[in-house]
Amino acid sequence: MxxxxxxxxxxxxxxxxxxxxxxxxxxxxxxxxxPTLQIPIRALSNVSWNEDRRLIELGDRRQSREFFxxxxxxxxxxxxxxxxxxxxxxxxxxxxxxxxxxxxxxxxxxxxxxxxxxxxxxxxxxxxxxxxxxxxxxxxxxxxAAKRGSMVGPMTIVDAGDTINLARMGSGGWSIPSITENHVIQFKQCEAEYILLVEKEAVWHRLNEDKFWKKHKCILVTGNGQATRGVRRLLQRMHNELKIPLYVLVDNDPWGLYIFSVVKQGSISLAYESMRMAVPTARFLGLRTRDFKTFGLSDDVRIALEKEDENRARQMLSYPWFAAKHWQTEIKDMLKAGFKMEIEALSNKDISFVTDVYIPQKITKRDWLV
Amino acid sequence: MxxxxxxxxxxxxxxxxxxxxxxxxxxxxxxxxxPTLQIPIRALSNVSWNEDRRLIELGDRRQSREFFxxxxxxxxxxxxxxxxxxxxxxxxxxxxxxxxxxxxxxxxxxxxxxxxxxxxxxxxxxxxxxxxxxxxxxxxxxxxAAKRGSMVGPMTIVDAGDTINLARMGSGGWSIPSITENHVIQFKQCEAEYILLVEKEAVWHRLNEDKFWKKHKCILVTGNGQATRGVRRLLQRMHNELKIPLYVLVDNDPWGLYIFSVVKQGSISLAYESMRMAVPTARFLGLRTRDFKTFGLSDDVRIALEKEDENRARQMLSYPWFAAKHWQTEIKDMLKAGFKMEIEALSNKDISFVTDVYIPQKITKRDWLV
Structure with a gap:
């Protein structure tokens, strides 16, 4: 007990x-x-980038909330x-x-x-x-908050007292709950060598059907879009407690970069929780603008950047967590190319291209950004 | 094999x-x-209500699609x-x-x-x-199509070759896959006496945490909003193959009624699939307008109907599948009362009111609509 x-x-x-x-x-x-409460201010004005810890953190400023x-x-x-x-x-x-x-x-x-x-x-x-x-x-x-996302992999967990073998979860997978704190979820046996988070549920399905996680010994997670708090907390706990790296695969667009950056260092609005949620060493697997050439993708998969994408990308250039040269280059590459791509674009080559070529090649060649 | x-x-x-x-x-x-293809027309003009089978069905009209x-x-x-x-x-x-x-x-x-x-x-x-x-x-x-929804209950299934005990799925549950045909999912041992579909994921969580499905021997399913094709197909298969009734719990608003009606008799746009998806005997557990009085809910939970809700409700009055007197009364009651309610409204009484009182009482008293 x-x-x-x-x-x-x-x-x-x-x-x-x-x-x-x-x-x-x-x-x-x-x-x-x-009677007065002292409440930490949750706004951009009280948020800072901790370069050492590589986290977005809440500052010390407080506001008074008075009864009279x-x-x-x-x-x-x-x-x-x-x-x-x-x-x-x-x-x-x-x-x-x-x-x-x-x-x-x-x-x-x-x-x-x-x-x-x-x-x-x-x-x-x-x-x-x-x-x-x-x-x-x-x-x-x-x-x-809302529950969303699924997971499979060579690993056994205990969820609310039930022992669940995530290697035997069929085509559906285990539904990631909203609360993934250690009083609900405990990790038992784990043979995985890394965690792979994919933005798109359809890509997760492809990788699960191809049993990618079995061949490559990884834990396969999707957040069905942006990762929920439950998913983020779980990723951080697995990364820390199992001591395995986290790779993230998202669309090649500003929204994909945003999803990655929230997983990596937290968000402005929830800066007070970065410490409990973020994985600062998360590795960005792409898609990247240059993948278009590297993997010889066809023109058909390019989608022109919209005004909103461009504005969002320019805004990202000014974020301290994207200040490193390789991120500046990455974002500028996207703006210069003028197009975005979805992960599904890889299916234009072959339905299992993402499983058989893209991810294994990226990981083997250590072709990721941090 | x-x-x-x-x-x-x-x-x-x-x-x-x-x-x-x-x-x-x-x-x-x-x-x-x-060269000419004969393609059945998928539009309201070629859809009809089959009173005997209680299904929305596609008619025989076809359009030609010519090469030259x-x-x-x-x-x-x-x-x-x-x-x-x-x-x-x-x-x-x-x-x-x-x-x-x-x-x-x-x-x-x-x-x-x-x-x-x-x-x-x-x-x-x-x-x-x-x-x-x-x-x-x-x-x-x-x-x-998209995957969405979770399931738990006293039942064992085989999903893509993996045997999964749905009574041991912790707080997260089994993630319902997109394809739930019998070549992917097979039903093994089942002790459930009925299926309960709840619209809201948060309500599913409440019922799962309270282990409602254990006490009342039911299969607990949520579609996280409208049920996906995978969920609908699974509901129909469980209903037919396990020979147990299906109860549906949705918000008290036109959207809730719509979700119920699609599960029950199919939709206009996918009329050609009703036969494979619909459960014409599905039982509507509420929320109903009169529940407000029956369960002594407080004024706080009433949300005024918007213009759009009213239009939607009036439109529903004209659908043949809502032509029966009890449905006409139900919809008119909502319009007359002028308010809608969410399932979560029941938490205003007590957090486990839905588990301990509402659902058991409705089922025991056979207080449902078909």
Whole structure:
């Protein structure tokens, strides 16, 4: 029952953090002070690039949220309402979606026509405020975002007490849950030598059908587009705990680069979680603009960059995490070529070209970017 | 090796259908006729409601597609291009996405600047044309659409040769593949007494975490929104082969009703596949407008119907499959009440209200619509 124990311990720890917040506020009230929360600012102005750790990090700046302040009283109340609901979840050992939490905490305030929350766009930022204020990830508050993504590979895991052999998952694979913390998912036997994250589900299917993961001993993951928090946390845990490298295969366009960069060093809006989610050593397998020539792809697969792509790419040139010369060259190559390509473009050569040639050649020749 | 055999037999059968199409066209050429394909029309004008079978069905009307016709020559060529690519897939035993097929068949026609296909919106309808013309489902042509949805329950399946115990799938569940035909998925031992399809992934998570499927012996499926073709085909196969009823739980809004109706009797645009996908006896568990009173829900969970919802609901009143009195009443109730509700609304009472009260009570009291 080690798992249950750990899970309960984790919950107790988070409950204590919430109770500490409440106790401090009560102390302010008893001292007849204006009850005030100090909430770290989650905005570009308080985000910085840590060159050494290669992570996007949240700074130290905080904002005050006061009870006796007409503009802040409602948010003050909402913060404690969300905190109370999370404590209830933690005590009952249940987890829920952020949509559900909105419904759990929404009600009309007695003797008024005012709602605690009018819609979810009000409760979501409060959750993020609580995360940074008590220093607990959303998952530690027993909340989760959408679930998406599948995984197979030569590896056995334990998920909520069930032992699952990921080498025997058929054509569908194991559905990656929203919460992949170590109190839910544990890694057992693993024969994989690396992790391969592919952006596109259809490419994952191709690689799974061709049993790529078996031949090349890798864990095959797709995020069905941008990797969810659950997928990112799982990638980081596998990378750290199993000590194997992570390769990422995305479309050759600014969105693909963005997906890669979030996996690698985190995002601006969730900078406070980079430490728990990012894999700074992630290796970029492509597609790259120069792959068009290297692999002799036909003109048919080129898609002209749109204005929006160009703007996005130019913006990326200014990000400190893309400041290294090889990234500047990569992005400028794309802009200069004026086209983008999807991973599926490789099927124009042969349906299993991605499996038989592209990925093995890239890895063998160490042809990746970090 | 029974599985492999069946799979190969199925592929051979489909190859013969494609070859028959080609042979007929060749015969026309040898007879110096204008080569012409007869393609069933996939439009509202050729769709009808079969009251006895309770299915939306495709009619008998066909359109000619001629080679010597300036407006049809390109589509004629495209049809055979797609057919040839599918034959190649079938011969190699591989399956692929419709996006991939687009890339496989896209090229510049020699000696011209004309592309075989300019984008996927051109190749997708050609695939559907081929499906109805040779009478083979997309999956039988070894093509698939997007994958989405998860499943758990007291049941063992075989997926692509791997035996998977769906009662031991942890918090994530088994990821439902795109192709769920019987040459890929076989059902082994099953202790489930019914199937429960829930629209929302978060609700599926709640039911899985509460181990609802264990206590109530059911197969728990989510389509993450509208059920994919893979999910629908799987639901129909489980319903028919395991001889257990299917319950559907969706939001209380026109979109929820639509999701239910597609599972139940098929859709207009894919009417030719209803027979292979629909479950005409599917039972509608709600949410229903009257649940608001029955379960004493609070005003907070009501969301005002938008203009679009109202239009959609009024349109539904005219569909023959909603002509029965109880459906007319149901839809009119929603319009009269003027609000919609999400399944998550039940969490306003208690986080496990859906698990502990709502579903069990509905099933015990046989409080569903068919």
């Amino acid at each position: 080690a798992t249950t124990h750990t899970r309960e311990q984790r919950a107790q720890q988070t409950i204590r953090k919430i109770e500490k917040l409440a106790a401090e506020t009560l102390a302010q009230i008893q001292a007849s002070d204006n 302040n007409l503009n802040m009283a409602k948010k003050f109340m909402q913060t404690f309402l969300v905190a109370a609901a999370c404590k209830e979840l933690l005590k009952s050992g249940k987890t829920t979606s952020i949509r559900d939490l909105f419904y759990m905490t929404k009600h009309t305030i007695k003797g008024s026509r005012e709602n605690t929350f009018d819609d979810q766009t009000e409760s979501d930022p409060i959750i993020e405020d609580l995360e940074v204020t008590v220093d607990a990830l959303r998952e530690e508050l027993h909340l989760f | 029974a599985t492999t055999h069946t799979r190969e037999q199925r592929a051979q059968q489909t190859i013969r259908k494609i070859e028959k199409l080609a042979a007929e066209t060749l015969a026309q050429i040898q007879a110096s006729d204008n 016709n300036l407006n049809m020559a390109k589509k004629f060529m495209q049809t055979f291009l797609v057919a040839a690519a599918c034959k190649e897939l079938l011969k190699s035993g591989k399956t692929t996405s419709i996006r991939d097929l687009f890339y496989m068949t896209k090229h510049t026609i020699k000696g011209s600047r004309e592309n075989t296909f300019d984008d996927q919106t051109e190749s997708d309808p050609i695939i559907e044309d081929l499906e109805v013309t040779v009478d083979a489902l997309r999956e039988e042509l070894h093509l698939f």
